[in-house]
Amino acid sequence: MGPIQQFTPKQLRERYETVLEENTYQGILFPRIHEEYKRSCAAEYTPAGLEAFRRARLEEALRHAGEHVPHYRALIARNRVADPLGTLRALPLLDKETVRKDPDGLLSGTLQPDRCRVASTSGTSGIPLRFVVDEDHLVHTYAARVRMAVRFTDRLHYKLLMPYQGWLQGGWFEYVAPGFGLARMAEFGTTAPPGPEDGDLAVRASAYAPDIVFGHPSSCLRLATALAATGRSITPRAVMTFGERLLPGARETLAQAYGAPVTDSYGMREFGTIAAQCAQDAYHIEAERLWVEVVDAEGVPRPLGERGELVVSNLVNRAMPLLRYRTGDVGALDPEPCGCGSPFPVLRLIEGRETSGVTLPSGRTVSGGEFSRVVRTRPVARFQLALYGDELLELRVLPAGYAELDTERLAEELTLLVAGELPVRVREVRAGEFAGSGERKHVDIVRLPADEA
Numbered sequence: 001m002g003p004i005q006q007f008t009p010k011q012l013r014e015r016y017e018t019v020l021e022e023n024t025y026q027g028i029l030f031p032r033i034h035e036e037y038k039r040s041c042a043a044e045y046t047p048a049g050l051e052a053f054r055r056a057r058l059e060e061a062l063r064h065a066g067e068h069v070p071h072y073r074a075l076i077a078r079n080r081v082a083d084p085l086g087t088l089r090a091l092p093l094l095d096k097e098t099v100r101k102d103p104d105g106l107l108s109g110t111l112q113p114d115r116c117r118v119a120s121t122s123g124t125s126g127i128p129l130r131f132v133v134d135e136d137h138l139v140h141t142y143a144a145r146v147r148m149a150v151r152f153t154d155r156l157h158y159k160l161l162m163p164y165q166g167w168l169q170g171g172w173f174e175y176v177a178p179g180f181g182l183a184r185m186a187e188f189g190t191t192a193p194p195g196p197e198d199g200d201l202a203v204r205a206s207a208y209a210p211d212i213v214f215g216h217p218s219s220c221l222r223l224a225t226a227l228a229a230t231g232r233s234i235t236p237r238a239v240m241t242f243g244e245r246l247l248p249g250a251r252e253t254l255a256q257a258y259g260a261p262v263t264d265s266y267g268m269r270e271f272g273t274i275a276a277q278c279a280q281d282a283y284h285i286e287a288e289r290l291w292v293e294v295v296d297a298e299g300v301p302r303p304l305g306e307r308g309e310l311v312v313s314n315l316v317n318r319a320m321p322l323l324r325y326r327t328g329d330v331g332a333l334d335p336e337p338c339g340c341g342s343p344f345p346v347l348r349l350i351e352g353r354e355t356s357g358v359t360l361p362s363g364r365t366v367s368g369g370e371f372s373r374v375v376r377t378r379p380v381a382r383f384q385l386a387l388y389g390d391e392l393l394e395l396r397v398l399p400a401g402y403a404e405l406d407t408e409r410l411a412e413e414l415t416l417l418v419a420g421e422l423p424v425r426v427r428e429v430r431a432g433e434f435a436g437s438g439e440r441k442h443v444d445i446v447r448l449p450a451d452e453a
């Protein structure tokens, strides 16, 4: 394995310890995860039955928020009507900026700190955001994930491989994850560009023989390439992707390379998986625990089938309820029931952060997520990519200030990512210098005329 370039061995050891502690905690939750998994598998909803179930959950979520969450107290008292969906739709949209500025206002007065977890996300826009989830939220999100995996493995015991994990800068790490059923997990990462180190990792992945490969499409592709280059293969039962748009070409390549079905999911750190593909490749919303709306710029719901911004409400998490939370992604609710027979509503992802990528002169597209993964491990408070015509790619960064930002090194790595097809410049800017956009709240990539460079 290559050297760890940004963490000291001690820091990496501490991160391992954190993951192991988290998995011990998942072990404590496992009886509840298993119970929820069994319940959700056994629930045979009619469309009307599912609707009644989630409306009851929505009503309870709104009642709790109105009574115990400062941010919502007056809002819900003012807007409450008999139909919980009417009450929800009268609430203003919640954006990341509000969560960032007033996180305490969104915390429940009933919150039990020892039964919650604090998570944070850099978001694709690079602005750090912290949020709190409770055990019910964790139990439900883990149970949903177990259901997704067991569809392919038929049992709770299986081996899962997460390739090219950004946090794991170098090396290979294995443990047992009760939050994935009772899966044996292996994760690996590297800070090296594609090269000899990938060969070592491919040999190890092949020996590990995972039942499921679980990762970003670009990471699963990189592993497939490395396996082919070393003449090794693995035969998983499924490749499960998330985090980036899965383009049709990538899906086909993955299916061929691994000889296994490829299934994708759409989610956010704030909510976990929001929608996951069925056997017919439709994205079914996890509607028992999330309410997804498609809205216009004023927050008014769009008719079924019409596009708009996706906003999500968590029906389960009481610690820090996010209601009508803006995703910045664009999609539509499918008016037709899915051919697979599931009553869970289908989301059509029309475009969003995953389609915002940079198409290089060669025709290859580098996704916003791939850029984000290079940038977000740096001391950067916020960033944005500006593409000047087809001539220059500029990374605008707001340094976080807690450590020196090596802009030259950053520019080198970005140049590597675009394989030198475009010149890259890294420019430090102030908060006000980020360009805004119309439809999406947080833009990652702005396109500007070449002569403005």
Ligand SMILES: [Zn+2]
Residues within 6 Å of the ligand: 278, 279, 280, 281, 282, 284, 338, 339, 340, 341, 342
């Ligand atoms: Zn379906």
